Amino acid sequence: MNKLVVKERIARVAMYLSIAAVILLVGSIIWTVFKRGARSLTWEMVSSLPGGGFYIGKSGGFLNAIVGSLYIVLSSTAIGLIISIPVVFFLNVYLKSKSRLAYVARLAFDVLFGIPSIVYGAFAFTLMIYFGLRTSLLGGILVETLLIIPILIRSMDEVAKNFPRDLLEASFSLGATRWETMGVVMRQIAPGIATATLLSVGRSIGDAAGVMFTAGFSDTIPTSLSQQTATLPLSIFFQLSAPQAEVQNRAYAAAVVLTIIVLVISLLGRFITNRFSKHKLR
Secondary structure (H helix, E strand, C coil): CCCCHHHHHHHHHHHHHHHHHHHHHHHHHHHHHHHHCCCCCCCHHHCCCEEECCCHCCCCCHHHHHHHHHHHHHHHHHHHHHHHHHHHHHHHHHCCCCCCCHHHHHHHHHHHHHHHHHHHHHHHHHHHHHHCCCCHHHHHHHHHHHHHHHHHHHHHHHHHHHCCHHHHHHHHHHCCCCCHHHHHHHHHHHHHHHHHHHHHHHHHHCCCCCHHHHHCCCCCCCCCCCCCCCCCHHHHHHHHHHCCCHHHHHHHHHHHHHHHHHHHHHHHHHHHHHHHCCCCCC
């Protein structure tokens, strides 16, 4: 048998095995979470605040953690996009493709991309102490914004680097300014922006280490940026640490809610990506 055919079949088998392993891993995680959490999940848990003794098995819910997570994730993502999109345009529209500044900037963002979230939490906590801030919703938004900015920039930058340079030059040749050309670029990299946002939201909403230092924890829903707030990952962590089996099952119920939120965001991101891909030049 031809060696090339044998290599191709080996590569195909390895590919199928890799896909099967990923599907099995994801499926086992989702199955475990839903098996233990779905039977404990009730409407009271997602619609009420923790009562007295909630973390030792008494009545109440974790609505405070759901709202707190959404506050932090949505706010940090919005701020991150406001900061990241101009940076991506600067790297790909204003600077030349072989610019040394662009190379150094991308290298720096690659390093920041790989830093663990607990390091961002410690850094943000140090800043908060320096400026006299207490653990609060603002602190949680700050650390998550720092965490997702490198993700947003590098993810969008990889898409923007593949932007058709001929289209860019055509825009300039028609007399468009760089600012007006950004609209053309935005339309082409919109799927990349949606994907980058999805990645950042997925990492931000599941972060526990960073917000533990900066957001604190509270059994109430914050009404101002200066108040502490709970998040779903911390709620899961605290409940899993309890010795009571009932409380641990509630942690899996919170994990079910967190998984559903991530799945909804993923489906929404996929819909937005497919919608804007129709306008992308191939």
